[in-house]
Structure formats: C-alpha cells, structure tokens
Amino acid sequence: MARYFLARFLGLAMVLLATSFLVFSAIHLAPGDPVTFLLKGHPATPEAKAAVRAQYHLDDPFLSQYAQWLGDVCAGDFGRSVQFRQDVGALIASRLPTTLFLIGYAALLIVLAGVLLGIVAALRPGFVDRFVLIGTGVATATPSFVASIGLVSVFSVKLGWFPTFGGGQGFAGRVEHLTLPAVALAFTLSGLLARVTRSSMLDELAREHVEVARARGVAETDVVRRHVLRNALGPIVTVVGTMIAGLLVTTSIVETAFSVPGVGGLLVSSVNVKDFPVVQAVTLLTVAAFVLVNLVVDLLQPLVDPRLSPTGRGAS
Amino acid sequence: MAFLEIDELTVRLPQGRAARPILDGVSLRVGEGESVGLVGESGSGKSVACRSVLGLLPEGAAVSGAVRVGGRDVLGMRRAELRSLRAREVAMVFQDPRASVNPMRRVGDFLTEGLRAAGTAPAVAARRAVELLEAVGIRDPEGAMRRYPHHFSGGMLQRVVIAAALAGEPSLLLADEPTTALDVTTQAEVIAILTRLQAERGTGMLFVTHDLELAAAVCDRVYVMYAGRIVETQTAAGLFARPRHPYTAGLLASTPRLDPDAGPPKPIPGRPVSLAEAPTGCAFAARCAQVRPECLVEPPALVRADDAYAACFRVDEGIVT
Ligand SMILES: Nc1ncnc2c1ncn2[C@@H]1O[C@H](COP(=O)(O)OP(=O)(O)OP(=O)(O)O)[C@@H](O)[C@H]1O
Ligand SMILES: [Mg+2]
Numbered sequence: 243m244a245r246y247f248l249a250r251f252l253g254l255a256m257v258l259l260a261t262s263f264l265v266f267s268a269i270h271l272a273p274g275d276p277v278t279f280l281l282k283g284h285p286a287t288p289e290a291k292a293a294v295r296a297q298y299h300l301d302d303p304f305l306s307q308y309a310q311w312l313g314d315v316c317a318g319d320f321g322r323s324v325q326f327r328q329d330v331g332a333l334i335a336s337r338l339p340t341t342l343f344l345i346g347y348a349a350l351l352i353v354l355a356g357v358l359l360g361i362v363a364a365l366r367p368g369f370v371d372r373f374v375l376i377g378t379g380v381a382t383a384t385p386s387f388v389a390s391i392g393l394v395s396v397f398s399v400k401l402g403w404f405p406t407f408g409g410g411q412g413f414a415g416r417v418e419h420l421t422l423p424a425v426a427l428a429f430t431l432s433g434l435l436a437r438v439t440r441s442s443m444l445d446e447l448a449r450e451h452v453e454v455a456r457a458r459g460v461a462e463t464d465v466v467r468r469h470v471l472r473n474a475l476g477p478i479v480t481v482v483g484t485m486i487a488g489l490l491v492t493t494s495i496v497e498t499a500f501s502v503p504g505v506g507g508l509l510v511s512s513v514n515v516k517d518f519p520v521v522q523a524v525t526l527l528t529v530a531a532f533v534l535v536n537l538v539v540d541l542l543q544p545l546v547d548p549r550l551s552p553t554g555r556g557a558s
Numbered sequence: 559m560a561f562l563e564i565d566e567l568t569v570r571l572p573q574g575r576a577a578r579p580i581l582d583g584v585s586l587r588v589g590e591g592e593s594v595g596l597v598g599e600s601g602s603g604k605s606v607a608c609r610s611v612l613g614l615l616p617e618g619a620a621v622s623g624a625v626r627v628g629g630r631d632v633l634g635m636r637r638a639e640l641r642s643l644r645a646r647e648v649a650m651v652f653q654d655p656r657a658s659v660n661p662m663r664r665v666g667d668f669l670t671e672g673l674r675a676a677g678t679a680p681a682v683a684a685r686r687a688v689e690l691l692e693a694v695g696i697r698d699p700e701g702a703m704r705r706y707p708h709h710f711s712g713g714m715l716q717r718v719v720i721a722a723a724l725a726g727e728p729s730l731l732l733a734d735e736p737t738t739a740l741d742v743t744t745q746a747e748v749i750a751i752l753t754r755l756q757a758e759r760g761t762g763m764l765f766v767t768h769d770l771e772l773a774a775a776v777c778d779r780v781y782v783m784y785a786g787r788i789v790e791t792q793t794a795a796g797l798f799a800r801p802r803h804p805y806t807a808g809l810l811a812s813t814p815r816l817d818p819d820a821g822p823p824k825p826i827p828g829r830p831v832s833l834a835e836a837p838t839g840c841a842f843a844a845r846c847a848q849v850r851p852e853c854l855v856e857p858p859a860l861v862r863a864d865d866a867y868a869a870c871f872r873v874d875e876g877i878v879t
Contacts, residue, residue: 450657457612458672458722459645468671473662547662548706 250540254533261529262315266308269518315526321519325512330523334505340409341497341504344420345489348427353482355432360439360478361471364447374436381433386492390426390499397422407501423500427492431485438481442474449473475546483539487532559629560587561762562611562648562730567623569606569615569786577836580606580616582786583623585860588730591760593753595773595794597809598783599830604766607783608732611648611764613640627730645676649723650732651752654739655715659707666703669722676726683725690721694751713744720752730762738768749776770806771813774798782806785831785841787857792866802868805842840870848872 277291277300294300299307314321320330363374398406410419446452447470455465494506501507505524512520544551564586570579581603588594596604606616610625613632625632627648635643649672652658659668669687674680684703691699694717707715716736723731736752737745753776756763767773773780774794782790782803790803801807808826815823828845831837837844839854846853852871860869 450652450654451660453614454650454652454658455660455671457609457614457644457650458675459641459643459726460671460675461641464675468663469660473660549661549708 250537254537257533258526258530262312262526263308265522265525265529266311267304269522270304315523320523323512323517323520325515325517325520330519333508333520334523334527337503337505337508340416340420340502341493341506343416344423344427344497344502344504345486345493347417347420347424348431348489348493349482349486351424351428352432352435352485355428356435357439357478359432359436361443361466363436363440364443364470365466371440374440378433378436381429382437384430386426386430387495387499389429390423390496393422393426394500409503420502423496423502426496426499427489431488435478435481435485439474439478442477443470446470446473476543479542479546480539483535483542487535490528490531490535560589560592561628562586562588562764563624563626564607564610565624565626567607567610567625568621569603569610570620571616571833572618572620576833578786578831578833578841580619580786580833581610584783584786584788586764586781586788588762588764590729591762592779593756593763593765593777595777595780596764596766596783597768597770597773597780599768599809601830601832602783603786604783605734608650608734608764608766611730611732612644612650642676645672646726647728648730648732649726649728650734651716651719651723651736653735655712655719656707656739658719659715661707663706664703665705665707665710665718668707669703669718669725672722672726686725687721690725691718693724693755694718694721695747696721711744713740713748716740716744716748717751720748720755724755724759724761727759728761730764731756732764732766734766735768736765737772752776769813770797770809771815782809787841787869788860788867789842789870790866790868791860796866800866802863802866802873803842803870804846804848804872806868808845 277294278286281290281294299310302310311321318331320334322328323330323333326333359374359378363371394406397403404422405419408419410416449469452465452469455469456462460468491506493504494510496502497504497507498510505527508520509524509528511517512524564584567581567584568579569581570576584603584607586594586596586607596607598604609615610621611627611632613625613635615621621633627643630639632640632643659665666684666687669690670678670680670683673683673686678686687703688699691702696702696714696717702710702718707718710718716739720736731752733752737748740748749772752763755761763777765773765776770780774797777794779791780794780797781788782797782805784805790797790801790806792802797806798810801810805826811824812826813823826845831841831844837854838856839852840846840849840857843849843853850871858869858871860867861873863873
C-alpha cells in the first residue's frame with residue numbers, strides 16, 4: 243500500500259515538473275520580445291531594458307533561467323506581477339478563497355442536481371425519464387458563457403435578485419454574489435452528470451444480484467440504495483472528479499462574465515496583458531490542482547469498488 | 559394440500575412481443591419436505607415458473623391461474639406480504655453465484671441481508687450467518703464474513719448463496735440450475751451439501767435442471783417441461799424405467815449415461831420452439847418421431863397413464879425408440 247502511494251506521488255511530481263518546463267518555455271515561445279511586454283507602460287530606454295533583462299535573468303542560458311525560476315517557485319516565490327506591481331503569491335492568495343468557494347459551490351450544485359435527476363430518470367421510465375433526458379440534453383448543449391449571459395440578463399438585470407458583479411464578503415455575501423456564477427458553471431455539467439448517473443443506474447438495475455436481493459424480500463428502497471446506487475457510484479465519482487478538475491479552467495470564463503475577483507478572472511486579464519509571472523503561477527497551480535483531484539478520485543475508487551483495491555484484499 | 563401449488567399458470571408477454579405464452583397452463587405441486595425436479599431444454603420456461611413462486615413475473619406480462627404457498631395465493635399478495643414470503647418462507651438459489659452476489663458488498667452483508675429485511679437483529683443475524691457458513695463447509699467463517707465475493711471461487715460462492723438461502727429457514731427452496739455454472743467436481747460437492755441440508759431441515763425443494771440424470775438423483779418426482787407446458791410428470795425411477803412422452807424419451811436418450819450398455823447419447827433432432835413461434839398442435843410435433851396427423855391439430859392434454867401423467871395422444875401405446 244505504501245509503495246502504491248509513493249508511486250502515485252512520484253507520478254504527481256513528474257507531471258508537475260514537466261508542466262513547469264512547458265509553462266516556463268511559453269514565455270520564450272510567445273511572439274514578441276519578453277522585454278517589450280515586461281516593460282509595458284514604461285519608456286523603453288536602454289537602461290530600463292537592461293534592468294529588466296537583469297531582473298528576469300534574460301541573458302542567462304535558457305536552462306539556467308529555468309532552474310533559477312524553478313528554485314524560486316519551489317521556495318514559494320512566483321515573482322512580481324507586471325500588471326499589478328505586486329507579489330504574485332500574495333495576489334493569488336487574496337483571490338483564491340473566492341475561486342475555491344465558487345468551485346465548491348458549483349460542484350455541490352452539480353452533484354445534487356445531476357445525481358438526483360439521474361436517479362429519478364432511471365427509476366421512473368416513461369414520461370419523467372423523457373422529460374429529464376430532454377432537459378439535460380438542452381443543459382448539456384448550453385456553453386457556460388451563454389448560460390452566464392442568460393442568467394445575468396434575467397436574474398440580475400430584469401428581476402434584480404442577484405448582483406451583476408463582485409465576489410461578496412462573508413458567507414452570506416459570497417452566496418449572494420456567487421450563486422449565479424455557480425449556477426452558470428453547474429448548468430452544463432449537471433446535465434451531463436444526470437445522464438451519466440442515469441445510465442450507470444440503468445446498468446446496475448439490470449444486474450441479476452438486484453433481482454436476487456428483491457427475491458430475498460429486501461425492500462425496494464434498500465435495493466436501490468445498497469445495490470443499485472451503491473454500485474453505480476464508480477462512474478459517478480470518476481465523472482465528478484473530471485468535472486471538478488474541469489471547473490478549475492471554466493471558472494475563468496464565468497469569473498470574467500460576472501466580474502468575480504477570483505483567480506480565473508486574474509488569469510484571463512493577465513493573459514490579455516501578457517503578465518507572464520501571473521500566467522505561469524496560475525497555470526502551474528491549476529495543473530497541480532487538476533492532478534491532485536484526479537489522484538483523490540483514484541484513491542477513492544477502491545473504496546467504491548473493493549475489486550479495484552491495489553492490495554487485492556478489498557477496502558478492509 | 560401440498561405446500562406449493564401452481565394451478566393452470568399462464569404467463570403471456572404483451573401483444574407483439576411473443577407469439578405464444580411463456581408458460582401455458584402449468585400445474586405443479588411440491589409437498590412439504592419433498593424434492594421435485596423441473597427439467598427441460600433452454601427456454602422452456604423453467605426459470606419463469608420458479609420466479610413466479612416468489613411473485614416475480616416478467617414486466618407487463620398477463621398472468622392467469624394461481625400460485626399458492628402454504629395455501630395462500632402469491633399472485634394476489636400485497637407488497638409487505640410478498641416481502642415476508644420471500645424472506646421467511648421461500649428462498650431461491652440462482653444459476654450463477656458470481657452474478658447473484660453484489661460484488662461490492664461483503665459476504666457477511668449478503669448473508670444477513672435477507673434476515674435483516676425480515677426484522678432480525680443484526681447480531682443475531684450475524685451469528686446465524688456464521689453457523690450457516692460452517693454448515694456449508696466454509697473454513698474460517700468469521701473471516702469469510704468480512705471478505706468480498708471476488709475472494710471466493712465459484713463453488714465456494716455458491717455455498718455462500720446456499721447458506722444465504724437457508725438463513726431465513728424457508729420451507730421451500732427453489733434451486734434454479736444451482737450447479738450449471740460450476741465445474742463437474744464442484745457440482746457434485748455443491749449438490750451433496752444442498753441435498754444434505756435440505757434433508758436435515760425438512761425443506762421442500764423445486765430443483766430446476768437440464769440434466770435428467772441429476773434430477774433423478776436429487777428428486778423424488780420430476781416434471782418435464784417443453785415450450786411452456788408440462789408434458790410429463792412421474793417419479794424419478796418411473797421416468798427412467800418408462801418415459802411416457804416422446805420428449806422425455808428423447809431427453810433420456812440425449813443424456814450421457816454412466817451405464818456401459820446405454821450406448822452413445824443421441825441428441826433430439828431440431829431445436830426448441832422459440833417464443834416467436836406458435837404451433838397449433840403439440841409443440842413437440844415438429845421434432846417427434848411418432849408424430850401423427852392429429853398431433854398437428856390441437857395440443858394434447860395431460861392425461862393419466864398408470865402412475866404417470868403425460869401430454870401425448872399416443873401415451874397408451876408406449877414409446878418405440
Ligand atoms: N422478463 C422476461 N421478459 C421477456 N421474456 C422473458 C422474460 N423472462 C423469460 N423470458 C422468455 O421466456 C422464455 C422462457 O425463459 P426461461 O428463462 O424461463 O427459460 P429456462 O427454461 O429457464 O431456460 P434456461 O435453461 O436457459 O435457463 C424464454 O424464451 C425467455 O426469453
Ligand atoms: Mg433458466
């Protein structure tokens with residue numbers, strides 16, 4: 243078991259190393275001279291240029307620049323934002339809680355709506371099932387930026403129920419400000435999760451052991467809970483994991499649409515002005531979170547299905 | 559009055575999904591503590607008949623006739639009554655143990671589930687499950703309770719399934735081809751355990767199989783089924799000594815025998831009638847060597863011939879094979 247964890251964490255480290263290299267090279271692969279955008283807004287005097295070259299070690303060989311940068315990153319120093327003239331770490335830290343709240347909120351909505359709708363559709367074939375299928379079909383086909391525009395124009399502008407922008411303070415303020423963005427994020431994905439849940443439930447409903455449980459006098463609600471839903475969890479957990487990982491990326495679209503002061507919005511504005519230290523840091527963190535979420539999902543799988551236990555002895 | 563009485567049971571799928579009923583006027587009795595065989599080729603309706611005893615019928619099927627357990631009508635039971643019937647009075651062992659047990663739950667949970675459903679306290683149910691695991695010959699029963707189904711071989715898992723079926727102390731056991739999915743040596747062990755426990759406890763049994771030889775070894779009486787109808791019934795010994803229906807004779811001739819004089823097995827020509835076909839006369843006529851014109855007009859009724867019953871127009875003439 244310990245070996246398994248060690249292997250997984252080594253894998254995680256390798257992925258992060260490779261990503262960091264790509265992220266770092268991007269600054270050199272991007273069109274244009276880094277000095278020009280590093281100097282954005284300042285007169286490009288030869289002295290200023292030289293100062294920037296020195297500050298960012300631009301005259302060193304590429305690999306040594308990378309090693310220098312990587313060392314700093316490992317020590318928690320992501321450099322300074324060109325745009326905000328502020329330490330990147332502090333900049334991200336101030337925005338991270340809003341983004342994490344938004345993603346958590348959206349994930350909660352996705353799981354609640356998706357799993358419930360999926361269960362209902364699987365257990366009520368006929369009219370209810372068809373209704374859910376059509377509804378989730380529409381939801382799945384709606385991109386989150388379209389959902390954002392629709393939600394803002396109806397619930398903020400027309401009805402005035404929710405603010406149109408901002409992240410909010412405190413729990414109640416966050417809920418008030420982030421409900422629409424969370425719904426916009428959850429809209430497409432909960433439709434998808436409902437479909438995954440439904441088909442996974444239908445697969446399990448057809449299993450013989452479900453019939454055996456019924457044949458033994460187990461009440462139908464227990465049959466559904468212990469045999470159908472329990473066994474259908476595998477695909478649901480996997481998909482929810484991928485969805486949460488995906489939210490780390492889609493959140494930038496929604497944060498921009500709702501002017502939420504989160505990390506995603508920061509990424510978009512930094513890309514626009516080529517604020518490379520910020521872009522690098524956010525990208526690296528996103529990939530790390532992505533890999534971490536997948537690791538958690540993989541570690542959860544043996545708890546869901548004892549046959550997948552790495553030791554082969556079940557989850558005991 | 560027999561413990562299990564099936565009377566003129568007809569099960570018909572909705573219009574358009576089948577040309578003939580799955581079960582067509584099936585009548586069958588299992589007395590208290592009696593072992594009764596139900597034999598027939600694949601698709602003859604044995605499993606559907608078995609499940610009907612638990613009130614489990616194909617979705618949307620039209621049902622007529624009666625199924626009585628201990629004198630009470632199963633088909634008219636309300637949900638709570640059905641649950642108690644299934645948990646306490648009639649238990650079923652299915653063909654494939656791998657498919658019968660939820661792979662994601664511990665064996666102990668599987669064993670105690672029926673008892674718990676019937677309201678037994680968890681600790682009592684667990685103690686009972688351990689005793690039963692011991693009775694079916696599983697080593698380290700306490701450890702087995704905590705393991706998962708994939709840690710067991712097919713034969714061992716079928717023993718677990720048998721233990722689970724006996725947990726509620728049922729009066730009737732429905733064994734639907736309990737050894738078909740197992741290899742030959744394991745089959746013999748599982749049958750031995752099943753028949754021993756059943757005899758010890760005085761449990762009645764409806765034993766479903768393809769194999770006449772096995773049915774004769776396990777059962778007192780045998781019903782032979784073809785295309786949803788009972789075509790013959792008599793004692794196991796009588797069946798071997800003097801089969802009354804050409805289909806039974808054909809089944810006997812197609813069963814590999816240990817007897818060196820018996821000669822090589824001869825398969826029955828043709829194939830069983832599918833649900834999409836509805837022959838007007840005797841369903842077996844197309845494969846029967848003794849077929850006569852009247853066989854094609856209407857299906858023969860089950861008539862008495864000495865101690866046996868057979869559904870054949872030529873039952874009095876004896877079978878020439
Ligand atoms: N739930 C159902 N819905 C529709 N058709 C069914 C259903 N259950 C059984 N049938 C059909 O009824 C017929 C009899 O099936 P059954 O399972 O009773 O056969 P069997 O004698 O048990 O065969 P086998 O030896 O292969 O188990 C088959 O043609 C089968 O396809
Ligand atoms: Mg069957």
